[in-house]
Amino acid sequence: MGYVNLVFFMLFPFLCHLSFSSSLPHLCTKDQALALLQFKHMFTINHDAFDRCFHITGQSIQSYPKTLSWNKSTDCCSWDGVYCDETTGQVIELNLTCSKLQGKFHSNSSVFQLSNLKRIDLSNNNFSGSYISPKFGEFSSLTHLDLSDSRFAGLIPAEISRLSKLQFLSIKSDPYEIRFEPHNFELILKNLTRLRELYLVYVNISSTIPLNLSSYLTTLWLPFTQLYGVLTERVFHLSNLESLDLSDNPQLTVRFPTTKWNSSASLVKLDLSGVNATGRIPESFGHLTTMRTLELYSCSLSGSIPKSLWNLTNIEDLNLGYNHLEGPISDLFRFGKLRSLSLVNNNLDGQLEFLSFNRSLTQFEYLDFSLNSLTGPIPSNVSGMQNLQFLYLSSNHLNETIPSWIFSLPSLYDLDLSDNHFSGNIQEFKSKILDIVSLKQNQLQGPIPKTLLNQRDLYSLVLSHNNLSGLIASTICNLKTLEVLDLGSNNLEGTIPLCLGELTRLLILDFSNNSLSGTINTTFSIGNQLIVIKFDGNKLEGRVPQSLINCKYLELLDLGNNELNDTFPKWLRALLNLKILRLRSNKFVGSIKDSSTYKFAQIRIIDLSSNGFTGDLPVGLFENFEAMKINGEKSGTREYVADIYYTNSFIVTTKGLDLELPRVLTTNIIIDLSRNRFEGNIPSIIGDLVGLRTLNLSHNRLEGHIPESLHQLSVLESLDLSSNKIRGEIPQQLASLKSLEVLNLSHNHLVGCIPKGKQFDTFENSSYQGNDGLRGLPLSKDCGGNEGVPQATTPNGLDQEEEEGDSSIISWQAVFMGYGCGLVIGLSIIYIMLSTQYPAWFSRMDVELEHKILTRMKKHKKRH
Ligand SMILES: *[C@@H]1O[C@H](CO)[C@@H](O)[C@H](O)[C@H]1NC(C)=O
Numbered sequence: 119m120g121y122v123n124l125v126f127f128m129l130f131p132f133l134c135h136l137s138f139s140s141s142l143p144h145l146c147t148k149d150q151a152l153a154l155l156q157f158k159h160m161f162t163i164n165h166d167a168f169d170r171c172f173h174i175t176g177q178s179i180q181s182y183p184k185t186l187s188w189n190k191s192t193d194c195c196s197w198d199g200v201y202c203d204e205t206t207g208q209v210i211e212l213n214l215t216c217s218k219l220q221g222k223f224h225s226n227s228s229v230f231q232l233s234n235l236k237r238i239d240l241s242n243n244n245f246s247g248s249y250i251s252p253k254f255g256e257f258s259s260l261t262h263l264d265l266s267d268s269r270f271a272g273l274i275p276a277e278i279s280r281l282s283k284l285q286f287l288s289i290k291s292d293p294y295e296i297r298f299e300p301h302n303f304e305l306i307l308k309n310l311t312r313l314r315e316l317y318l319v320y321v322n323i324s325s326t327i328p329l330n331l332s333s334y335l336t337t338l339w340l341p342f343t344q345l346y347g348v349l350t351e352r353v354f355h356l357s358n359l360e361s362l363d364l365s366d367n368p369q370l371t372v373r374f375p376t377t378k379w380n381s382s383a384s385l386v387k388l389d390l391s392g393v394n395a396t397g398r399i400p401e402s403f404g405h406l407t408t409m410r411t412l413e414l415y416s417c418s419l420s421g422s423i424p425k426s427l428w429n430l431t432n433i434e435d436l437n438l439g440y441n442h443l444e445g446p447i448s449d450l451f452r453f454g455k456l457r458s459l460s461l462v463n464n465n466l467d468g469q470l471e472f473l474s475f476n477r478s479l480t481q482f483e484y485l486d487f488s489l490n491s492l493t494g495p496i497p498s499n500v501s502g503m504q505n506l507q508f509l510y511l512s513s514n515h516l517n518e519t520i521p522s523w524i525f526s527l528p529s530l531y532d533l534d535l536s537d538n539h540f541s542g543n544i545q546e547f548k549s550k551i552l553d554i555v556s557l558k559q560n561q562l563q564g565p566i567p568k569t570l571l572n573q574r575d576l577y578s579l580v581l582s583h584n585n586l587s588g589l590i591a592s593t594i595c596n597l598k599t600l601e602v603l604d605l606g607s608n609n610l611e612g613t614i615p616l617c618l619g620e621l622t623r624l625l626i627l628d629f630s631n632n633s634l635s636g637t638i639n640t641t642f643s644i645g646n647q648l649i650v651i652k653f654d655g656n657k658l659e660g661r662v663p664q665s666l667i668n669c670k671y672l673e674l675l676d677l678g679n680n681e682l683n684d685t686f687p688k689w690l691r692a693l694l695n696l697k698i699l700r701l702r703s704n705k706f707v708g709s710i711k712d713s714s715t716y717k718f719a720q721i722r723i724i725d726l727s728s729n730g731f732t733g734d735l736p737v738g739l740f741e742n743f744e745a746m747k748i749n750g751e752k753s754g755t756r757e758y759v760a761d762i763y764y765t766n767s768f769i770v771t772t773k774g775l776d777l778e779l780p781r782v783l784t785t786n787i788i789i790d791l792s793r794n795r796f797e798g799n800i801p802s803i804i805g806d807l808v809g810l811r812t813l814n815l816s817h818n819r820l821e822g823h824i825p826e827s828l829h830q831l832s833v834l835e836s837l838d839l840s841s842n843k844i845r846g847e848i849p850q851q852l853a854s855l856k857s858l859e860v861l862n863l864s865h866n867h868l869v870g871c872i873p874k875g876k877q878f879d880t881f882e883n884s885s886y887q888g889n890d891g892l893r894g895l896p897l898s899k900d901c902g903g904n905e906g907v908p909q910a911t912t913p914n915g916l917d918q919e920e921e922e923g924d925s926s927i928i929s930w931q932a933v934f935m936g937y938g939c940g941l942v943i944g945l946s947i948i949y950i951m952l953s954t955q956y957p958a959w960f961s962r963m964d965v966e967l968e969h970k971i972l973t974r975m976k977k978h979k980k981r982h
Pocket residue numbers: 187188189190191192
């Protein structure tokens with residue numbers, strides 16, 4: 119180095135002189151410099167781009183604008199990212215990875231004049247949808263080409279297959295923005311015989327894997343590429359293969375070699391997650407003794423985990439999650455170097471006692487046994503886990519107290535023990551770096567430990583559905599990073615801390631079903647992020663806090679089942695995202711009719727039942743329920759409750775992190791104004807709310823007729839107008855309500871003939887009883903026959919209450935069956951589902967989902 123400098127200095131005047139005649143070979147030639155400068159000026163620098171980016175292999179790279187150092191007054195061979203042949207002065211390498219470049223990459227780019235390039239790395243920039251030029255095929259000396267994560271789009275040109283010296287090719291796009299024309303993938307593999315490393319990620323290959331793979335291949339990564347067909351066993355026999363990743367190609371059927379794998383000498387990483395590998399894990403895996411990473415996540419594997427896996431003494435990362443593996447878990451655990459083990463969501467059973475007599479636990483960082491059928495206690499005498507960072511044991515049948523060693527783990531980030539049968543107190547935590555703590559759905563008791571409220575990074579604290587008692591200390595407001603705070607369904611007392619409004623990152627706040635009292639005088643600060651607030655099922659009194667107006671993103675507000683006495687908080691109309699508003703069972707009073715226009719345009723569910731509201735039904739309110747005027751079924755426009763995408767902060771494009779969340783539709787739209795003192799007519803405008811599934815106006819003082827317009831409610835499933843003073847006949851048009859499953863018109867003053875038709879033929883007496891003069895089936899009085907009293911039916915009273923309760927729960931739950939992807943949204947929606955009493959059949963699915971979201975988010979974090 120010093121020597122080189124010295125020589126350089128000695129020669130400098132000479133070089134300077136000669137460079138004008140541009141004849142010295144090891145200086146960058148003018149035309150090259152010019153081409154590079156032209157290239158530089160094609161792009162802008164995006165100074166907002168991340169300062170860190172990731173090589174395709176996962177290596178983290180510092181990002182900075184390399185082309186800023188390019189200027190005429192210096193030798194281009196000294197420019198950042200430019201490398202020249204020392205003897206010829208030709209530019210042979212251009213490495214502009216992570217250079218914050220932004221702009222279109224045209225086919226006439228001057229870079230194609232640098233015909234001697236051997237290595238080109240343009241990865242991790244933003245060429246915003248530029249095509250990959252066929253001219254890349256003209257770099258006849260090229261050995262390395264990296265175009266990944268730079269927003270290229272369109273077809274991969276066939277000309278790439280002319281790069282006969284290519285050893286390294288990496289292309290990764292936004293999902294499926296890049297594709298191959300039929301046969302071109304095959305062509306490339308056939309022609310590029312020197313290829314050693316091939317990375318194609320999110321490229322729509324949509325083909326089978328050809329037979330003729332270069333035997334030089336050491337790395338073959340084709341995750342998320344729409345591969346199909348049966349994978350030839352030949353791939354496993356490639357003699358130099360070290361790393362094979364074909365994950366997330368669900369149409370690709372893989373059969374593992376049942377005898378020896380030829381590549382066993384070298385295979386270090388194998389990821390076949392998310393392919394179709396139906397069947398058992400063959401014993402032959404035991405030959406892969408060099409293996410360090412084995413991921414067979416979500417491959418439809420069944421049977422037991424073969425004992426031969428114990429022979430993999432070098433394995434560090436094993437993921438067999440989301441399969442149908444069975445058998446006792448205690449046969450496992452002989453992996454001396456294992457750092458990360460995931461067996462999440464299988465059918466493994468047995469107890470965890472092996473943890474207490476295993477001596478090789480020190481290297482463990484990540485352990486996930488969630489969603490299995492493990493039983494018994496967690497052994498209390500476990501030692502050596504001091505490096506454990508992530509522990510997930512949720513949704514098993516584990517019981518007894520949570521042992522102290524867990525609370526004493528010094529490096530713990532995540533602890534999820536939810537949905538088990540743990541009892542006893544939550545102890546103080548030793549770790550000060552907790553990110554996620556979820557202990558919900560156990561039988562834990564006692565106070566919330568102080569150390570939990572003294573964490574710098576905690577963003578999800580979920581302790582709901584336990585028997586925790588005591589106050590919610592105002593020190594909870596120290597948790598400035600908190601995004602999810604769920605303390606619902608416990609026995610917490612006292613008031614809601616005033617300072618909660620200071621938690622500006624909070625998205626979800628749930629204190630429901632406790633014994634909290636006092637007024638809600640928390641001030642929600644301007645600019646807060648709250649999406650969900652649930653204070654229902656407490657003893658809160660006073661008024662609805664005006665500062666809720668600052669919750670601009672609020673989608674769900676549930677203040678039901680409290681003792682709030684206020685008038686209708688019509689100012690909530692300023693919350694443009696509000697989709698669900700529940701004020702049921704409080705002491706609200708006054709009229710909700712208002713001459714000014716309401717704008718609850720996004721409202722899907724409004725439940726004001728069991729209050730003291732009076733006056734006419736609010737025509738002005740109904741007029742503005744825009745979202746209810748859409749019949750999702752009919753228009754094909756599918757509406758989702760709380761369908762938000764937090765693209766930048768959470769959606770993850772790194773391989774293996776695609777969430778694959780089920781997107782179940784929700785169009786369940788509900789109006790429940792029952793059990794108030796509303797009077798006047800039922801406005802016919804309700805007929806415009808064609809998305810309505812449930813309409814409950816029962817137990818009011820409504821008069822007039824049933825509006826004919828209700829026949830437009832073609833997806834209406836439940837209509838309850840009972841216990842009012844409604845007169846006249848049932849409009850015959852209602853017979854067209856083909857979705858109607860529940861009808862209650864009892865205890866009114868209806869007369870005339872009950873409509874006939876499919877649905878109407880299914881209702882029983884109880885739907886009509888207690889009216890003055892209804893006739894026709896199912897009543898005993900024949901329509902058109904003599905007058906008479908309808909047949910006496912079972913008295914209702916309590917029965918009816920219960921029935922009503924049930925049906926309202928069902929409809930309430932069904933609402934939450936739809937949601938989009940995206941991490942936060944996943945969290946919030948799952949959160950909503952879990953916090954309400956969802957039907958049992960639903961639970962498995964959403965716990966899986968929640969777990970997926972949590973742990974995948976973590977993996978992402980871990981990697982970075
Ligand atoms: C060119 O680059 C050199 C070194 O980076 C710098 O010292 C010089 O000021 C630059 N000149 C211009 C005109 O930008």
